[in-house]
Amino acid sequence: MTAKKRISLIAASSILVGSLVACAPQSAQPEATEDIALTLSTWSYSNEFADWWDDVIGKFEKANPTITVEIQQTAFADYGSTITTQAVAGSEPDIIHVPTPITTLPAWAKAGFLAPLDDYLKTTDVPKLWPAAQSAMEWNGTSYGVLLVDYGYNLFYNEALLTEAGVGVPTTPEELVAAAKAVTDLPGDEFGFAITDDNTVNFVRDALVFTTGMKADWVKDGDWNFSDPDVVAALDVWRELGKKYSPIGTNFAAKREAFLAGNSAMMIEGPFYYATVQGTADPALVDSLKIATTPFEVSPGDVSHGLALSADLDENTRAAAEKFLDFVTSTESLTTYSKLITSPTARPGTAQSLLESPDTAPIVEAHEASKLIIDPSNEGLRSDYAKFAEVTGAALHSLLQSDAPSREILVNLDRALDDAGLKP
Amino acid sequence: MTTSDTLTRVRGLHTGDRGPRAPRKRAPRRSRITAAAYIAPSMIAVGGSLVFALVLLVGMSLRDVSLGRLSAIFAAPLTLTNYVEVLGDPATWRSFLVSLIYTVGSTLLPFIGGLMIALLLNQRMPGQRLLRTLALVPWAVPSVTATVAFVWMMQPTYGVWNYLLRSVGLIDTDVNWFGDPNLALLAVIIPTSWKAIPFFTLMLLAGLQSLSREQYEAAEVDGAGRLARFRWITLPGLAPFILVALLFSAMHSFREFDFIYASTQGGPDGATETAAVRIYNQAFESFDLGNAATLGIVTFVLVAVLVALLFRRLNKGSLEGFL
Numbered sequence: 001m002t003a004k005k006r007i008s009l010i011a012a013s014s015i016l017v018g019s020l021v022a023c024a025p026q027s028a029q030p031e032a033t034e035d036i037a038l039t040l041s042t043w044s045y046s047n048e049f050a051d052w053w054d055d056v057i058g059k060f061e062k063a064n065p066t067i068t069v070e071i072q073q074t075a076f077a078d079y080g081s082t083i084t085t086q087a088v089a090g091s092e093p094d095i096i097h098v099p100t101p102i103t104t105l106p107a108w109a110k111a112g113f114l115a116p117l118d119d120y121l122k123t124t125d126v127p128k129l130w131p132a133a134q135s136a137m138e139w140n141g142t143s144y145g146v147l148l149v150d151y152g153y154n155l156f157y158n159e160a161l162l163t164e165a166g167v168g169v170p171t172t173p174e175e176l177v178a179a180a181k182a183v184t185d186l187p188g189d190e191f192g193f194a195i196t197d198d199n200t201v202n203f204v205r206d207a208l209v210f211t212t213g214m215k216a217d218w219v220k221d222g223d224w225n226f227s228d229p230d231v232v233a234a235l236d237v238w239r240e241l242g243k244k245y246s247p248i249g250t251n252f253a254a255k256r257e258a259f260l261a262g263n264s265a266m267m268i269e270g271p272f273y274y275a276t277v278q279g280t281a282d283p284a285l286v287d288s289l290k291i292a293t294t295p296f297e298v299s300p301g302d303v304s305h306g307l308a309l310s311a312d313l314d315e316n317t318r319a320a321a322e323k324f325l326d327f328v329t330s331t332e333s334l335t336t337y338s339k340l341i342t343s344p345t346a347r348p349g350t351a352q353s354l355l356e357s358p359d360t361a362p363i364v365e366a367h368e369a370s371k372l373i374i375d376p377s378n379e380g381l382r383s384d385y386a387k388f389a390e391v392t393g394a395a396l397h398s399l400l401q402s403d404a405p406s407r408e409i410l411v412n413l414d415r416a417l418d419d420a421g422l423k424p
Numbered sequence: 425m426t427t428s429d430t431l432t433r434v435r436g437l438h439t440g441d442r443g444p445r446a447p448r449k450r451a452p453r454r455s456r457i458t459a460a461a462y463i464a465p466s467m468i469a470v471g472g473s474l475v476f477a478l479v480l481l482v483g484m485s486l487r488d489v490s491l492g493r494l495s496a497i498f499a500a501p502l503t504l505t506n507y508v509e510v511l512g513d514p515a516t517w518r519s520f521l522v523s524l525i526y527t528v529g530s531t532l533l534p535f536i537g538g539l540m541i542a543l544l545l546n547q548r549m550p551g552q553r554l555l556r557t558l559a560l561v562p563w564a565v566p567s568v569t570a571t572v573a574f575v576w577m578m579q580p581t582y583g584v585w586n587y588l589l590r591s592v593g594l595i596d597t598d599v600n601w602f603g604d605p606n607l608a609l610l611a612v613i614i615p616t617s618w619k620a621i622p623f624f625t626l627m628l629l630a631g632l633q634s635l636s637r638e639q640y641e642a643a644e645v646d647g648a649g650r651l652a653r654f655r656w657i658t659l660p661g662l663a664p665f666i667l668v669a670l671l672f673s674a675m676h677s678f679r680e681f682d683f684i685y686a687s688t689q690g691g692p693d694g695a696t697e698t699a700a701v702r703i704y705n706q707a708f709e710s711f712d713l714g715n716a717a718t719l720g721i722v723t724f725v726l727v728a729v730l731v732a733l734l735f736r737r738l739n740k741g742s743l744e745g746f747l
Contacts, residue, residue: 088713090493107711111491191581197603199691247581249600254579261580386557386709394693401604 038069039093041083045073048275048340055336055403060327062134065253067320069095079103083362087113087310094313094321098145098306101136103385104202107307109139110383115309116142120322130346134374136303144307146329148337152299152366153209153268156277160288161190161265170295172214173214173237176266180245183265188397191239194264197400198251201389205302209268209398210238211298219378219424224417228396231408236406238401246398259289265309268294270302271363290359293366301370379422391416447636450464478724484717489712506718512723516719518694519702520726523678525609526698530616530677531670537617543658546632556629562740563622567572567682574615575687605695612684612696616677623668631665632658664738671734678727699723 044384045053057069072093075081079099083253084107086092092113098105120284121127121143126134127404129353130333133150137143155176156168167175180192196206207235216230225231242248247258258264260277262285277289293299309321327333334345335353342360344351344367372383381388395413399406451459480494485507489498510516545556561571578585580598589595595665601611635658643653660667681700684690690705697705699719707716 003641081704084491084708084711088491088494088497090495107491111711112493112496197600197601231568248598248604249580254582258582384710385666386705386711390691390694393691396690397605401600 009418011167018093022148034066036067036317038067038095038317038320038324039072040069040097040324041072041074041079041093042097043074043079043099044097045071046283047279049292052248052337052340056328056333057338059333060324064320067323069324075112083288090312090330091312092312094310094317095324096308096310098137098305098308101145101147101303101306102382105137105144106139106314106379106382107309108308109142109144109203112311113145115311115313115318116144116148117309118143120325122148124326124329129348131348133301133303133372133376136344136372137306137308139382140379146307146326147303148305148307148334149272149343149345150301150303150367150370151271151344151363152301152368152370153294154274154362154366155270156259156267156273156289157293158259158262158265158285158288159290160285161186161262161318165192169292170266172295173210173234173372175286176295177237177240177245180241180266184245186291189263191247191264192245192266194245194250194255194258194267195238195242196252196255197242197249199393201385202252203388204396205236205373205391206268207238209294210234210296210372211299212300212373213298215298219375219381222424224414224422226413226417227352227366227407229407232407232410234397235410237398239406242400260285262288262411268300269418270304270343271366272304272341272365274360275340275342278342291362291363293369298371299366299369300373301367302373345357351401373393379403384422387420388417388422391420391422439620472626481717481720481724484714489714491713497713506714507722508691510715510718510722515694515697515702516616516722519699519719520723522609522694522696523700525697526616526680526684526696527612527674527677529610529613530620530680531648533613533617534673535624535666535670537621539628541621541625542628542632560622562619563626565619567619568686570615570619571683571686574618574683575602578614596667603692605693608688608692608695612687615687616680618681620673621678623673627665627669628662631662635661640702642689667734667738671731671738675727675731685698 008186040107042049042053044050053071057071058126061068076099083092083096087108088111096108096114098108124146126146131150134147136150137145137147139254155170159169161183162169164341165186165245167177167182170179171177176193183190183192196202208218210216211231211234214230214234214236216228218224218226218228218231220228226235234369247254247264250258255264255267255272256269256276259267261282262282271291274291278286281289307325309318309325313321329347330386331350333346336349337345338351339353341364342354344354344364351364354364376382393415395409398404398409402409477581485495486502486504487497487600488503488505489497489571541559545559549555565573576582580586580603586598586603589599590682599607602608639657639661642654643657649655677699679700680698681704684696684698684701685704688696690701693695700723703716703723706719708710735736
């Protein structure tokens with residue numbers, strides 16, 4: 001070996017060894033201390049949500065002077081990747097706010113990032129009082145978190161536009177289509193409805209609101225059932241609204257903006273958006289922007305905001321984190337949540353304040369009758385949701401962009417899901 | 425001297441016909457050690473982090489574990505399963521094809537635009553300095569801001585693009601730029617190209633200013649027209665600048681993520697899923713880090729081979745074949 005080659009080899013080895021030594025995890029021996037600092041990750045530390053977190057954490061720290069809770073805020077768009085990266089490196093926060101538990105929780109639970117909480121939950125009233133939607137926090141028969149919020153979708157409508165079009169608030173799918181048509185036919189540029197029409201998972205969920213609402217099961221006996229006549233009929237309603245009476249290419253922000261600005265008369269959204277409407281809509285419009293239950297036989301529902309614990313907590317930190325879960329899921333905390341966010345919660349009876357106003361009563365009505373748009377027992381779908389959303393999204397885009405018969409597209413969708421090796 | 429003689433002589437200046445090279449003078453040993461000592465800390469920091477990341481990626485790609493703690497991933501047995509899966513997956517090759525089209529499109533379009541602007545700004549005119557500064561503005565706009573602006577401008581119903589196209593009668597129904605699988609790739613190439621134009625402008629303007637006026641005067645005396653002067657003097661003179669700019673821009677475009685993910689997330693139906701976006705989707709949408717790491721390694725090797733080939737060509741100094 002020449003001297004030059006030897007020097008190169010030594011240099012390369014030094015760089016490699018140096019970098020590996022520098023990046024190797026240090027053995028962490030926790031110091032014995034009475035004070036415990038919990039870390040909590042969330043994407044929701046803003047606006048009304050920030051008020052709620054501040055309220056809950058302030059009261060918790062006052063009641064537990066030796067425990068502090070530090071919020072780690074990450075933008076929603078980066079939230080999943082940030083927590084995943086942290087967890088792979090073993091540096092995830094102690095308490096993890098789980099977004100869209102139906103789809104995110106399985107991956108984190110399977111990877112061993114989350115602590116099983118069955119023993120803890122047995123000491124609480126969650127198993128007794130929580131709705132069936134708590135099963136969204138389960139994976140493979142084990143509970144990995146506590147659900148904070150489940151809700152029914154609401155119909156948001158612009159009363160002035162509906163009145164101008166000479167129609168009332170729709171209560172059936174047929175009335176919904178007729179009302180959307182009537183507004184779109186007005187002389188102005190307004191649309192009757194607004195859907196999410198982008199490439200995100202929201203696109204698929206928006207359409208599934210219609211199938212659940214119209215009692216159409218796209219999973220039957222463990223197989224895909226999109227070609228079922230009921231599913232075809234439900235998606236035909238969505239297709240007609242999306243193709244004829246909605247602006248196109250609207251992501252969820254543009255859809256909401258179209259409603260807020262008075263460019264679309266109706267949309268279906270989660271109830272938490274009502275507070276935003278009240279806080280940000282043009283003062284000249286805000287009195288016209290109202291909510292009702294969705295015009296379906298079944299109230300389509302969803303889950304949001306679950307809390308889980310890191311699988312690597314030591315005994316003391318785990319005990320402190322469980323205390324925090326007790327506090328967050330208390331009647332007091334969730335009642336405050338309901339008031340500030342104008343949303344129902346998973347604890348029964350906490351949304352009573354919403355019934356006091358006719359404007360917000362439909363939020364509670366929709367919640368009480370709600371059925372999840374994705375059944376948490378569909379573990380195959382939950383396990384590979386990204387692929388499901390990609391394949392289903394392609395078919396739904398075809399419904400909006402082509403003139404092919406709905407049934408033909410949906411028969412192909414059933415086949416494509418099978419071909420992709422997906423099982424519900 | 426004929427026009428042909430002049431042009432041949434001029435071409436020789438730019439095509440590697442340099443004659444015998446003078447022997448290089450070696451710096452004193454002490455100077456070399458001092459220089460090495462100065463650059464060692466940054467080399468160790470940058471090189472170390474790169475090597476560590478690469479070692480980590482290779483290690484993950486050789487384990488059949490989708491997601492887990494690093495300790496669990498590295499405790500798994502070595503296997504080539506991920507490579508078999510990734511290389512056998514048609515979606516991998518589709519993402520490379522999308523990457524290729526995206527890279528070519530978002531390199532050639534700004535090159536043409538940048539060349540035209542550079543030629544314009546190389547002329548003496550009033551307000552030349554101001555125009556040169558303005559030409560750099562797209563470069564200064566943060567990617568996220570540019571993405572948001574383009575997403576709104578190209579919004580099918582409310583965006584200004586479709587409004588303008590409707591106004592001049594080019595379309596009668598709204599075009600769904602980011603939602604139509606046939607148009608989405610073009611739609612993401614446009615903003616990337618817009619942002620890359622100043623880079624080409626700057627590089628090529630620097631190249632134009634390094635060209636000798638005497639060559640143009642000699643060619644003019646010999647009766648060469650504007651087109652001939654551009655073909656035989658400007659283009660060969662700019663060749664090194666063009667190649668370096670194309671190479672850098674292509675490498676940047678190949679790994680571009682911000683514009684595409686923020687506007688289409690790789691959809692619809694995979695139409696804009698470049699290798700970079702697919703790696704992200706595999707890691708953080710499908711939660712398959714092993715697969716994502718493998719795709720990352722395959723992409724790295726492909727790009728490294730391509731860049732090595734191009735640099736080899738550049739180092740040989742033979743640019744004749746390119747222009």
